[in-house]
Amino acid sequence: MVVKRNTWQREAVREALDSSDGFISAQGLHLQLRDAGSHIGLATVYRALADLATEGEADSLQSPEGEALYRACESTGHHHHLICRNCGLTVEIEAGEVERWARAVAAEHGFTDARHVVDIFGLCEKCSTA
Ligand SMILES: [Zn+2]
Numbered sequence: 001m002v003v004k005r006n007t008w009q010r011e012a013v014r015e016a017l018d019s020s021d022g023f024i025s026a027q028g029l030h031l032q033l034r035d036a037g038s039h040i041g042l043a044t045v046y047r048a049l050a051d052l053a054t055e056g057e058a059d060s061l062q063s064p065e066g067e068a069l070y071r072a073c074e075s076t077g078h079h080h081h082l083i084c085r086n087c088g089l090t091v092e093i094e095a096g097e098v099e100r101w102a103r104a105v106a107a108e109h110g111f112t113d114a115r116h117v118v119d120i121f122g123l124c125e126k127c128s129t130a
């Protein structure tokens with residue numbers, strides 16, 4: 001049996017992620033945990049988030065500013081996101097055209113086992129009219 005390190009810390013990070021809306025950075029989540037009275041370190045938060053993302057329990061993406069953002073996702077499996085730059089509203093989307101295009105382009109260049117990350121940042125309906 002494999003005993004995982006830092007289990008309580010991971011659980012704390014997972015819970016904090018579950019309770020926050022939209023995507024959040026490691027720093028943002030760390031602040032939330034600190035505010036809630038946790039003594040968890042920032043490095044531990046980074047590691048736990050990376051683990052959760054690797055295991056498919058969290059979604060990760062790069063903001064346009066190059067910051068890694070995380071979210072506990074509703075859907076499992078491969079999907080894409082539409083994210084509001086202003087309020088963080090996130091819509092999970094399927095993108096059949098993107099899947100076909102990515103496969104075709106990879107095959108054309110002899111690539112196999114190709115992955116891709118496609119997320120769209122913009123302003124949601126509410127923020128556009130505000
Ligand atoms: Zn997602």
Ligand SMILES: [Zn+2]
Nearest residue numbers: 084087124127
């Ligand atoms: Zn918005």
Ligand SMILES: [Zn+2]
Nearest residue numbers: 078079098099
């Ligand atoms: Zn895709």
